[in-house]
Amino acid sequence: xxxxxxxxGPFNVPEGATVAFNCTYSNSxxxxxxxxxxxxxxxxxxxxxxxxxxxxxxxxxxQLNRASQYISLLIRDSKLSxxxxxxxxxxxxRGSARQLTFGSGTQLTVLP
Amino acid sequence: xxxxxQSPRHKVTETxxxxxxxxxxxxxxxxxxWYRQDxxxxxxxxxxxxxxxxxxxxxxxDGYSVSRSKTEDFLLTLESATSSQTSVYFxxxxxxxxxxxxxxxxxxxxx
Numbered sequence: 001x002x003x004x005x006x007x008x009g010p011f012n013v014p015e016g017a018t019v020a021f022n023c024t025y026s027n028s029x030x031x032x033x034x035x036x037x038x039x040x041x042x043x044x045x046x047x048x049x050x051x052x053x054x055x056x057x058x059x060x061x062x063q064l065n066r067a068s069q070y071i072s073l074l075i076r077d078s079k080l081s082x083x084x085x086x087x088x089x090x091x092x093x094r095g096s097a098r099q100l101t102f103g104s105g106t107q108l109t110v111l112p
Numbered sequence: 113x114x115x116x117x118q119s120p121r122h123k124v125t126e127t128x129x130x131x132x133x134x135x136x137x138x139x140x141x142x143x144x145x146w147y148r149q150d151x152x153x154x155x156x157x158x159x160x161x162x163x164x165x166x167x168x169x170x171x172x173x174d175g176y177s178v179s180r181s182k183t184e185d186f187l188l189t190l191e192s193a194t195s196s197q198t199s200v201y202f203x204x205x206x207x208x209x210x211x212x213x214x215x216x217x218x219x220x221x222x223x
Binding site: 031032034042043044045046049087091099100102103104105 | 152156157212216
């Protein structure tokens with residue numbers, strides 16, 4: 001079983017749509033959580049951290065459910081520029097540093 | 113954007129040759145990481161460093177070594193490159209906030 005699982009998609013949605021991505025993680029000791037965005041042939045970039053109380057940044061809302069070991073990302077009013085792969089990332093203390101475990105990503109294409 | 117550069121950005125090499133990739137940061141962050149990214153596997157940690165001369169293995173360390181002689185530089189060496197090491201390699205840095213910031217990547221092809 002993968003430590004971080006995501007639906008790979010692809011999700012193809014029209015501009016203006018609302019789209020939600022889900023992610024589950026297996027290690028209940030995981031301590032912090034993130035969503036990264038990766039454009040084609042580019043590096044991953046931090047989109048937002050995910051807090052227990054849920055958090056919002058403009059059109060993006062992230063939720064964490066520790067009991068179910070589940071993370072979500074909601075994108076409202078999708079823009080063409082939102083087309084990318086979204087990576088669910090879990091941070092846990094292992095060895096001498098906090099290590100990130102990445103999901104394989106969910107591909108989103110926003111269509112005109 | 114965080115000040116992270118990687119060199120070279122692209123490299124083609126032959127099986128059996130040694131290859132060194134360089135990551136350079138200007139942020140003075142304590143932690144540095146090397147990942148590889150392959151289709152279907154996502155990003156996987158190769159090695160990381162938690163200070164000058166302090167390094168540890170990640171999930172896929174076999175066939176790789178690292179060195180960190182200065183805060184700003186973290187080198188990844190493929191001791192004898194194999195075709196299975198054809199990949200995109202990303203360096204990342206972090207401080208105490210846990211978020212990691214990535215360099216632009218190096219595309220390595222081993223023929």
